[in-house]
Every structure is written in C-alpha cells, then in structure tokens.
Amino acid sequence: MVLKAFFPTCCASADSGLLVGRWVPEQNSAVVLAVVHFPFIPIQVKELLAQVQKVSQVHVAVLGTWCHRQQEPKESLGHFLEGLGAIFSHDPWLQLCRERGTRFWSCKAYHQVSTTPDKSIEDQVMLIFYDQRKVLLSWLHPPTVLPDCQAGDTTASAGGLADIFDTVARSEVLFQNNQFDEGPVRLSHWQSEGVEASILVELTKQASGPVCLLLASLLSLLSAVSACRLWKLWPLSFIRRKLSTCEQLQHRLKHLSLIFSTQKAQSPTQLMKKANMLVSVLIDVALGLLLLSWLHNNNRIGQLANALVPVADRVAEELQHLLQWLMGAPAGLKMNRALDQVLGRFFLYHIHLWISYIHLMSPFIEHILWHVGLSACLGMTVALSILSDIIALLTFHIYCFYVYGARLYCLKIYGLSSLWRLFRGKKWNVLRQRVDSCSYDLDQLFIGTLLFTILVFLLPTTALYYLVFTLLRLLVVTVQGMIHLLVDLINSLPLYSLGLRLCRPYRLAAGVKFRVLEQEAGRPLRLLMQINPLPYNRVVHTYRLPSCGCHPKHSWGSLCRKLFFGELIYPWRQREDKQD
Structure with a gap:
C-alpha cells in the first residue's frame, strides 16, 4: 500500500522533532502541518493538540518523527525517536529523515498494530511537498479541465484534494496564534518568523467597525426614503422605472448597503462578492471624479x-x-x-x-x-x-x-x-x-x-x-x-478577482499539478505539488456581479x-x- 505524505516545504530545513498534522483515511494521506522541536514534554504537546482541535474542529495528532541528520548527528537522538511511537500512539507511524551530506530523503511508515508477531508492517511512502502559505490562502474551486502540463508533470483534480486544502485552511489557528510559538512547545511552520503587516491589519479591523456602522445607518435611512409610498404613485413610479439614472442609483445603493453591512461574511463567496463590489464602487467613483475634473x-x-x-x-x-x-x-x-x-x-x-x-x-x-x-x-x-x-x-x-x-x-x-x-x-x-x-x-x-x-x-x-x-x-x-x-x-466586472488572479494567481485555484523531484530505485518518490490558477474566463463567469444594465x-x-x-x-x- 502506498501512503501519501504531504510535507510543507517551509519545514524542509527545520530542526528534528515531531510531525504534527491530520490523517485522512479516505485518501490514505497524512497532512503535516508543523514540526514540534526538541526538547519538549509529551503532556504539553498533547495539551497543545487538544487546544488546537477544540478551536479548529480538526483532529490534529502526532503523525510521526522528523529527523534532519544534516544538522544533528544520529547518535544524539538514539532510541528516543523509536520510543515516541509508544507515547503518541498513531497508526501508521511516519519516519521522515533527510540524509546527511546528500539530497536524498528516507520515508517510512510502520503499522504498530500488526498481525505478524513481533514485527510491524512497513508501507511505501510517497512524499509530496506543498507550499503551506499558498495552500492556506488559496480557495479550491470545483474541478475543471486543467491545461496540459510539461513533461514529467502529472495533474490532479480539485475534488480529490479538497480534504487536503480544507485541513490546512481550518488549521489556521495553529499558524496565527503566537502563544504556540512562544510557549513551552516550539513549532516550525510557514509563519514561524512572524506575521507580515499584522499591525496594519489589526488597526484596519478596529477602525472598520464604527465606520461601517455609521455608513450602514445612513444607507438604511436612504433606503427607507427610497421605499416611501410617495414614489409608488403613478407618475413618479413610471419615471422611476423608465429612467436609467434611477435604476443605477438604486443599484448602487444596494451595493453600498451590502459593502458596509456589519454582518460578517458567511463564506468565501460572499467575502469575494463584497470585495468585488467595493473595488467596483471605488473604480466607478474614481472615473467619475476624473470626468468631473475634465x-x-x-x-x-x-x-x-x-x-x-x-x-x-x-x-x-x-x-x-x-x-x-x-x-x-x-x-x-x-x-x-x-x-x-x-x-x-x-x-x-x-x-x-x-x-x-x-x-x-x-x-x-x-x-x-x-x-x-x-x-x-x-x-x-x-x-x-x-x-x-x-x-x-x-x-x-x-x-x-x-x-x-x-x-x-x-x-x-x-x-x-x-x-x-x-x-x-x-x-x-x-x-x-x-x-x-x-x-x-x-x-x-x-x-x-x-x-x-x-x-x-x-x-x-x-x-x-x-x-x-x-x-x-x-x-x-x-x-x-x-x-x-x-x-x-x-x-x-469582478475587478478585485481579476486583480487577485493577476497578482496572486494561487489564491484562486482550479486544481493542482505534481512535478517529479526524485524518482530512483530504492528511494521514495518525491513530488512537488503546484497550484493551477483559475482561468480568466472562469474568474469572470464565477465572480461576475449582478447588474441593472x-x-x-x-x-x-x-x-x-x-x-x-x-x-x-x-x-x-x-x-x-x-x-x-
């Protein structure tokens, strides 16, 4: 049986420790989320995993061990790595190791519960590297026909990897909570060195609440005035229905009411819709001011x-x-x-x-x-x-x-x-x-x-x-x-989605493709998972906003x-x- 181990590229140079992640039995896959470094106390690691599981609703466990022999000699670990399987019981138990002085990797998986007396069953492991940051920030769309890949590449549909993307996305609390990095348990993941622009993001979040509340109140007042019975009388209703200006003003009023609504978006689709509306309004007003100045x-x-x-x-x-x-x-x-x-x-x-x-x-x-x-x-x-x-x-x-x-x-x-x-x-x-x-x-x-x-x-x-x-x-x-x-x-026109597709193509994913990194006899197969961006025509079709045109x-x-x-x-x- 071939077991697929998804390993983050940011942890390839991390110190030796424990592999923390989620086991996906349907895909026979192990998704590694972080590496817990030595020294550590097992009870603290279990408390950490229980806290993450409570917040993210993801069954996070210790999947195995990671040994970086280019940084630490084998003798320093001794039999400690072998005995960790008894403390953190997980079946199968992974052992990933990077050989000293070479580019080769050793990947093994053992079943601790074995039908053979005094012997465990060893599975073949396929090691798949993935960019943790891109997978976390990307949104996997329904399967589509993917473009042809280059020689040596293989493709995979988005449907079979939905659990992988969902696991990384729901485990965001493990990457953003600083107490996990500064506490007694030290982790390695893509944000181990800090979160970029976190102060600006927090200030923006704090200031957006009162502003949205004030603008939402003003827009609700305008909506109440536009819904007055006076506008439903025959001459006014006829003019309001036939003039394009009245239709456009009413359409923009709906957009602004949705943008400055204090209700939180329930899904990535609603969040993307709000962002597209906001950018559309801003571009519209900017073009109007240019016309006014001209x-x-x-x-x-x-x-x-x-x-x-x-x-x-x-x-x-x-x-x-x-x-x-x-x-x-x-x-x-x-x-x-x-x-x-x-x-x-x-x-x-x-x-x-x-x-x-x-x-x-x-x-x-x-x-x-x-x-x-x-x-x-x-x-x-x-x-x-x-x-x-x-x-x-x-x-x-x-x-x-x-x-x-x-x-x-x-x-x-x-x-x-x-x-x-x-x-x-x-x-x-x-x-x-x-x-x-x-x-x-x-x-x-x-x-x-x-x-x-x-x-x-x-x-x-x-x-x-x-x-x-x-x-x-x-x-x-x-x-x-x-x-x-x-x-x-x-x-x-979904301008924000198109700009996101142009500047950050991995954010809108249509699927993935695999590039072969190493394929030698007696060595585990190593692949690199790359994100296929959503085509521009599908971006427009998926995120196109309703219009009164x-x-x-x-x-x-x-x-x-x-x-x-x-x-x-x-x-x-x-x-x-x-x-x-």
Whole structure:
C-alpha cells in the first residue's frame, strides 16, 4: 500500500522533532502541518493538540518523527525517536529523515498494530511537498479541465484534494496564534518568523467597525426614503422605472448597503462578492471624479451648452429635408399623394414643436449641464446613465415618429391579414385563439375586397415612413445600448478577482499539478505539488456581479418578426423581467 505524505516545504530545513498534522483515511494521506522541536514534554504537546482541535474542529495528532541528520548527528537522538511511537500512539507511524551530506530523503511508515508477531508492517511512502502559505490562502474551486502540463508533470483534480486544502485552511489557528510559538512547545511552520503587516491589519479591523456602522445607518435611512409610498404613485413610479439614472442609483445603493453591512461574511463567496463590489464602487467613483475634473477644466460645460442648440437645429433641419424628400418621389417611387402629404405635414409640425421647446430651454441648458456634471462624483455609471436619459429626451421626437409610423403600419398589416383570411373563408376566433372556418355573404365579401384594395395601395407609403423612422430609432437605441453595455461592464466586472488572479494567481485555484523531484530505485518518490490558477474566463463567469444594465430579451428571429409586423421595441426591460 502506498501512503501519501504531504510535507510543507517551509519545514524542509527545520530542526528534528515531531510531525504534527491530520490523517485522512479516505485518501490514505497524512497532512503535516508543523514540526514540534526538541526538547519538549509529551503532556504539553498533547495539551497543545487538544487546544488546537477544540478551536479548529480538526483532529490534529502526532503523525510521526522528523529527523534532519544534516544538522544533528544520529547518535544524539538514539532510541528516543523509536520510543515516541509508544507515547503518541498513531497508526501508521511516519519516519521522515533527510540524509546527511546528500539530497536524498528516507520515508517510512510502520503499522504498530500488526498481525505478524513481533514485527510491524512497513508501507511505501510517497512524499509530496506543498507550499503551506499558498495552500492556506488559496480557495479550491470545483474541478475543471486543467491545461496540459510539461513533461514529467502529472495533474490532479480539485475534488480529490479538497480534504487536503480544507485541513490546512481550518488549521489556521495553529499558524496565527503566537502563544504556540512562544510557549513551552516550539513549532516550525510557514509563519514561524512572524506575521507580515499584522499591525496594519489589526488597526484596519478596529477602525472598520464604527465606520461601517455609521455608513450602514445612513444607507438604511436612504433606503427607507427610497421605499416611501410617495414614489409608488403613478407618475413618479413610471419615471422611476423608465429612467436609467434611477435604476443605477438604486443599484448602487444596494451595493453600498451590502459593502458596509456589519454582518460578517458567511463564506468565501460572499467575502469575494463584497470585495468585488467595493473595488467596483471605488473604480466607478474614481472615473467619475476624473470626468468631473475634465468637464470643469477650460469651461467645457459652457462649450457643450453652446454647441447643443446648433446641433439640435442641424438635426431638425436634416429631418425636415428628409420629410420633404419623402413627400416628393423618394427614389423614384410613386406614393399615395394625399396620405404622403398628410403624414409629412404631421411630422413637420412635430419637428417645429420640438425646436420651439429646445429654444425655450436654451437659457437653462448650461445650468442643467453643470448640475448634471456634478452627479459624476457619484460615479461614472451615474454620469453615463444620465447621458443615456438625456439622449432619450433629446430624441423624443424621433421616438414619437417611430411610434406613429409603427402603429399605423401595424394596423394595416393586421388589417390585411384579417381580410386575407376573409377571402379564404376563415376568421380568427378570439375566444379559442385559433383560426376557424366561416361563411360570408356577398356584402361582406364586397366590403372586404374594397377595404383590402385600399389598404394594399396605401401600404407602400406607410411602409416607407415606417422604415425610415424605424432606422432612425434603431440608431438611437444602438447608441443607448452601447452606453448601457459600458455601465453593465463597470457594474458587473469582478475587478478585485481579476486583480487577485493577476497578482496572486494561487489564491484562486482550479486544481493542482505534481512535478517529479526524485524518482530512483530504492528511494521514495518525491513530488512537488503546484497550484493551477483559475482561468480568466472562469474568474469572470464565477465572480461576475449582478447588474441593472439593459440586456436584450429578444432573439434575432423574434426581433425581425416584431420589426416586420410593426410591433414596438423598447430599449428598456420591464421591472418584472429583471433578475436579482
């Protein structure tokens, strides 16, 4: 039987002593956590292990002995190492030894309870070195397809090593409690020389409590104000549901409430989610402050206000030229003269009203833009959401044109389809939601034929107006969609996890791989366990944050079908379609 002994690399040069760790019978493995150095009193070692087991809920025991013969002669230990198995009874009993003057290791395991009289059974030991610090700080993810290893390497899935990682993680108290190192029992592990930046970490922990409590109280007050019944009245609820700015502010309020919550994270997933939200908010505010400084330098807000009215006049002029072209003979097509003139004048009147409104608001545009620019201090996403709402308001006349053309076109399409069923002796059964047979008299067929002919001859004119204004509306929706995608990227991108994957790849582990260190006849096999980091695409997929961005809810087929039949397509999602 082959026994796997996981030995920390930090203990390879430690003084001789006892191997303290956990035995995993399911894996037939021994996980060494620390080395207890000579001299020691056995009862103190047992008290230490009992204290660690009580705190960490990990069955920690003495697994065997460790002898570093390059530092101590064999005679100094004598028969003391052999007699320790009777004091610390553990089956199997490990004996690890590093030969003097060589790089070879001796690894043996004995079963003290043997069926053979006066003889113990010796097992083969496979010695696996691991970086204790990396294993402790890493979080092992579910198994995945690992990348190909180099020659001489072997791979292992994360599922079979979950107990190993869990043992090291739950034994953190053994590494961080200084009384274990300064007491009567002296240990060697990866933190034997001290904890880095422990003072800064403790000061941060002490200061974060009152600050989080104060901010949580303020955020709860804001949440109570936003949940007031006044906001549920019809005009305010409609505006709140349709404006991207309101949705983004509510989304950020939820993020801040979760970040500054005094409730401790229950799992590494929740802790990582909090860290990603905090970094996302900080990056968002930093980008917003950069935008705010850029807008207020060189009076760029005044320049934008002065350029807005001429741009609006230019757009209105181009729309008027477009309508005049449609009212003539566009592309040589022969339109219905009466309907063409009615639709053209109707839309020209809307353009006139819109330009009058823009000129009426022109004295206040600079003040509006100045206050809008101040909102960038809340974050780049808030500024982009306001920009999307401003584009929606400035192109409201194009939206009206699209709605008018789509409704008129849809009415004619459904009228033609209904009259076409009349010619075939069919009708739509509203109650059963199906097409049934029906017999019509002569008058009904005559009126149906007359209406069908009128709609057929009016359809090209209506379809042309619908096509032009639909293309304009799709152009506006595309611009808004790009802004929403940028907002969604800032909201949902797990920046902290990506930075952790870039700077500390071992923290997000997808599995491990083994590299052969020594493989000679008559010598134990020695391997080095290395952590395979999680791929970037899995990091984004695993830690992606929820967002309030506008995601398309239609496939390309359904979108084309709606456009063909004249059904309205809105750029926003209804509240019931959103997912938390």
